[in-house]
Amino acid sequence: MPKVNMKQGKRWTSSHRLLKLKNKNVFLRTNRVVEKVLFHQNFEAYGIQYLHLGKSYRVKASRGIILSAGVIGTPKILLLSGIGPKTHLDKLNIPTKVNLPVGDNLQDHITTGLDLILLNQTLGIGIEQMLSPFSVFEYFLYGTGPWTTGGCEVLAFVNTDSTDVNRDTQPDLQFMVMPLGINEDIGVHLRHLMGISDYTWNNYFSYLNQMKAMTILPILLHPKSRGTVRLRDANVNSLPIIDPGYLTEQEDIEVLLKGINLIKKLINSRSMEKLGAKLNTNIFPGCENFKFDSKAYWECYVRHLTITSYHPVGTCKMGHEQDVSAVVNYDFQVKGTNNLYVIDASVMPTITSGNVNGAVLMLAEMASDIIRSKDFFSRKKCSVIEIFVSKDFC
Ligand SMILES: Cc1cc2nc3c(=O)[nH]c(=O)nc-3n(C[C@H](O)[C@H](O)[C@H](O)COP(=O)(O)OP(=O)(O)OC[C@H]3O[C@@H](n4cnc5c(N)ncnc54)[C@H](O)[C@@H]3O)c2cc1C
Structure with missing residues (x-):
């Protein structure tokens, strides 16, 4: 529910x-x-x-x-x-x-950009606080502390269409800001939740184990792509076939690329510089043939790192x-x-x-x-x- x-x-x-x-x-x-x-x-x-x-x-x-x-x-x-x-x-x-x-x-609302921002410091909540017995105690006794975090601390809505004179009407991107990356738990739980394969984990996320990441997810709000739900067979116990059809329309990729460009601008802002923010420049597995930071690279990145936001x-x-x-x-x-x-x-x-x-x-x-x-x-x-x-x- x-x-x-x-x-x-x-x-x-x-x-x-x-x-x-x-x-x-x-x-x-x-x-x-x-x-x-x-x-x-x-x-x-x-x-x-x-x-x-x-x-x-x-x-x-x-x-x-x-x-x-x-x-x-x-x-x-x-x-x-x-x-x-x-x-x-x-x-x-x-x-x-x-x-x-x-x-x-x-x-569906899809997103990309896991662990794309690296920091030189922790932002409040980390794995140590989550695993601390005091946090468990605080949660069950008072309903406060790190265990009460919803994960997402800030939301922002943006209309990236510069030709839209009425830019307040409908946002096409939502940004979800979280103070940690999925590398925070060194691959114990979060990566399984996200369905990240061993290959991708070992060749991208695990490199970040010694580093602090934060997450700004650009969420595609009005996808043009459409998917389907179909029956596998006439048996009620069979799982249906879900074809989400993610990114079947090029326009959806273009909007997500605008999101990544905005994130790059944010990283260069003074507030983010104070946190030591920098772009994760590791090459995403599968995109080795593209020059890092080129449009083709980010398109490949988005196609390889697409996740649902469960909507x-x-x-x-x-x-x-x-x-x-x-x-x-x-x-x-x-x-x-x-x-x-x-x-x-x-x-x-x-x-x-x-x-x-x-x-x-x-x-x-x-x-x-x-x-x-x-x-x-x-x-x-x-x-x-x-x-x-x-x-x-x-
Ligand atoms: C992990 C996760 C996080 C989310 N976070 C947010 C959030 O922060 N904010 C937000 O706005 N939305 C969030 N959502 C989305 C939100 O939960 C859904 O949009 C919303 O619950 C949809 O409501 P619904 O009534 O359509 O279906 P559901 O809430 O999915 O209810 C359908 C119910 O029907 C039951 N059911 C299905 N088939 C049968 C059957 N054959 N017989 C009997 N029962 C059946 C299911 O078990 C389920 O209980 C999240 C979703 C997920 C999965």
Whole structure:
């Protein structure tokens, strides 16, 4: 579940609030995997089928079903239910109930630039403080200290398009500033978290073991590249095939290169000079054939060092009923079905100009109002006057 804010040194999530509410009409069942949605006549959703301890169960819904399984989980459930691109479902022998572009339009915020800045001093938090028993003590006793850091200390948003007269309108880059590099833990944990191979670690990051690094990540906010989520087969236990399509559009590389140029300018600023900041001039493995600091070198670097910032969206795109690229309409309803809704980051047609979670929560608030009012009006018995005043609602 998503992150919301910090309290007593911990990141809190929307589930914390939900659990606190103790609503009598909320029943939580954990350790269940939803397999598919059940339909009458291929369009009327009436329940779901889920797996629990290897057995399948069915639950009926009297009013409607809301899928909130996220950008990968929701398209997976829809595809297994026969809602998706017919060509793909045909290959897996899943009968198509509604032919929709489920799983297309995958977008993500990507970044580069790990350990690109080297310093001659530590900035506050280092591995020693993290591993100190005092830090552990401080965290559990008072909710303070190094263990409460979110990692990222500063965020900045920039519109790098110098031809855009209205430069305040939409940033294309976000900078995430962290006071340490991934070399800080000498390869024990962070590099595995980032999926860095032994070869790259040994030939690039491990050289920095005796040095202090800091991180300014340039994050591509509005990628042009698109990816897909598809089923591997018709088995609910199989992992889906995620093709993120990162950097398939050259424009995305150009924006990240602008980000690296801005970082180089920052390094030369007086404040950074005071910290002894300098550019990491080690050649990134795979880019040995390019002259360091040339455009070709940085393009190679970006292609080799691309990481997600964990903000995927868009695989069940929202749009007009007539929009063939849309999966849900503006009422969050899956097109061509009844009583089936999607509320999560998958409905975003394009990605946000910043972290996604707040926008997901706002979508959820809005969706609950829309769905509740739809449900109210569909049940409402209309008087003769109301029929004349507003035919839509009766
Ligand atoms: C490591 C990490 C760090 C992040 N940091 C930030 C941040 O600092 N700020 C920010 O704004 N955003 C952050 N995000 C992104 C943010 O968490 C997501 O954008 C947000 O949670 C998306 O919400 P969602 O409701 O779409 O999906 P999710 O929060 O992913 O919820 C989907 C839920 O459905 C469940 N599920 C999936 N399939 C099934 C199934 N078949 N049956 C039953 N349950 C299923 C999943 O287990 C999950 O609990 C981060 C993400 C990650 C991974």
